[in-house]
Amino acid sequence: MANNLDALLARARSIREDIVKMTTEAGSGHPSSSMSAAEVVTALYFGGFLKHDPRSPQWPDRDRFILSKGHAAPVLYAALAQSGYFPHDEIMTLRKIDSPVEGHPNMKRLPGVEASTGSLGQGLSIGVGHALAARVDGKSYHTYVMTGDGEIEEGQIWEAAASAAKYQLDNLTLIVDRNHFQQTGPAEEVLNMDPIDGKFTAFGWKTQVINGNDLREVLQALDRANAVKGMPTCIVSLTHKGQGMLNLLRRLGDTNFHGKPLPAQNLNEALAEIAAS
Numbered sequence: 001m002a003n004n005l006d007a008l009l010a011r012a013r014s015i016r017e018d019i020v021k022m023t024t025e026a027g028s029g030h031p032s033s034s035m036s037a038a039e040v041v042t043a044l045y046f047g048g049f050l051k052h053d054p055r056s057p058q059w060p061d062r063d064r065f066i067l068s069k070g071h072a073a074p075v076l077y078a079a080l081a082q083s084g085y086f087p088h089d090e091i092m093t094l095r096k097i098d099s100p101v102e103g104h105p106n107m108k109r110l111p112g113v114e115a116s117t118g119s120l121g122q123g124l125s126i127g128v129g130h131a132l133a134a135r136v137d138g139k140s141y142h143t144y145v146m147t148g149d150g151e152i153e154e155g156q157i158w159e160a161a162a163s164a165a166k167y168q169l170d171n172l173t174l175i176v177d178r179n180h181f182q183q184t185g186p187a188e189e190v191l192n193m194d195p196i197d198g199k200f201t202a203f204g205w206k207t208q209v210i211n212g213n214d215l216r217e218v219l220q221a222l223d224r225a226n227a228v229k230g231m232p233t234c235i236v237s238l239t240h241k242g243q244g245m246l247n248l249l250r251r252l253g254d255t256n257f258h259g260k261p262l263p264a265q266n267l268n269e270a271l272a273e274i275a276a277s
């Protein structure tokens with residue numbers, strides 16, 4: 001387990017490096033939104049949770065991961081490329097004309113992308129559909145969805161939450177990336193959704209609140225989610241937007257840094273901070 005944990009921590013660093021490199025090269029994108037989610041995505045793709053086969057992206061029995069906060073596409077692209085879904089150097093074509101590595105995930109153009117997302121609020125409904133389909137088809141795959149904490153202000157999230165509880169979807173796990181910021185400022189100030197876990201509990205979900213930038217806690221939470229029967233699970237994942245380059249963001253005077261790539265002159269500083277994390 002210790003060796004495995006070290007390997008996963010190295011993987012999370014490598015994913016963060018990819019995130020800052022591809023967004024700086026693109027000159028646009030959402031590195032801070034991507035970096036808060038690195039431990040969860042690392043645990044899913046490399047920690048043994050997602051049953052998947054990069055050589056067979058449409059394998060019917062695969063587990064699904066739906067990145068509902070589609071603007072955090074770089075964290076998904078890094079995980080998919082490092083898993084072998086497409087050549088790793090393609091991440092550097094992010095947001096370039098004609099590249100399938102689009103600003104938001106496009107399931108029609110890139111293998112491994114389960115849903116075309118970016119219009120916030122839709123991914124949990126898609127996840128409910130997959131989870132219900134698994135039941136209808138008699139399959140045992142698990143569906144994971146990640147939303148942002150600002151994103152859960154969308155009404156469609158709560159329609160999906162009510163449906164998932166009604167149908168007792170214990171094959172569905174939602175991770176809310178609680179990084180405390182959304183586009184225009186602190187999430188709690190724009191529209192306070194606290195208590196997030198209390199709301200999901202009231203909707204009939206099993207809930208957990210964890211430090212989502214602590215890989216060990218993430219692994220334990222995903223394990224516990226797998227053991228829940230008769231109801232869906234929501235993991236409120238307390239994270240930092242820009243985790244891995246927080247010192248740099250503080251120095252730049254913007255710890256939200258929403259939708260901003262790092263300027264090229266700050267890239268090496270970010271990479272050094274990631275390497276030391």
Ligand SMILES: Cc1ncc(C[n+]2csc(CCOP(=O)(O)OP(=O)(O)O)c2C)c(N)n1
Pocket residue numbers: 033034036069071072118119120121147148149150151152177179181182183184187241258
């Ligand atoms: C329906 C919809 N409205 C607005 C936007 C523009 N938008 C993109 S990211 C974002 C903020 C999302 O905040 P949060 O869910 O907390 O994600 P974070 O970037 O903090 O991970 C907004 C408003 C969008 N993509 N979709």
Ligand SMILES: [Mg+2]
Pocket residue numbers: 148149150177178179180181182187
């Ligand atoms: Mg947020």
